[in-house]
Amino acid sequence: MEKKLKESISLGIITLVYLLFSVRYYPGSILKTLAESVMQIITVAPITIGGTIIIVSLLQRTMAAKLPKDRILRIFLTLGIITEFLYGLYNYLGVKGA
Numbered sequence: 001m002e003k004k005l006k007e008s009i010s011l012g013i014i015t016l017v018y019l020l021f022s023v024r025y026y027p028g029s030i031l032k033t034l035a036e037s038v039m040q041i042i043t044v045a046p047i048t049i050g051g052t053i054i055i056v057s058l059l060q061r062t063m064a065a066k067l068p069k070d071r072i073l074r075i076f077l078t079l080g081i082i083t084e085f086l087y088g089l090y091n092y093l094g095v096k097g098a
Contacts, residue, residue, distance in 0.1 A: 007070065011070065011073065011074065011077075014074060014077045014078070014081075015077060017077075017081055018077045018080045018081050018084065021080075021081050021084035021085055021088060022037055022040050022041045022044075022080075022084050023037045023040075024036040024037050024040050024091075040084070040087075044080070044083055044084060044087060045080075047083060048076060048079050048080040048083050049076070051079045051083075052072065052075050052076040052079055055075055055079070056072055056075060
């Protein structure tokens with residue numbers, strides 16, 4: 001029972017970190033912050049889902065076993081945190097295309 005509780009808590013923390021990295025803050029405008037944050041998640045989610053599918057299929061092929069759903073969710077959230085961090089740096093630093 002204790003192991004299940006620890007796994008649930010760690011999954012909750014990873015989810016909160018993912019949501020924190022997805023926030024696009026606009027000072028003085030909570031509605032714009034909320035709208036842009038939701039749009040950020042919707043925009044980046046397909047990339048994260050695609051990467052998760054590739055990683056999970058490679059892992060399942062090498063292990064010759066199916067991964068549990070909570071492990072797949074952890075892979076998605078970890079990949080999402082990395083993607084959101086890099087995309088946030090891209091936005092923050094104002095990198096412009098050629």
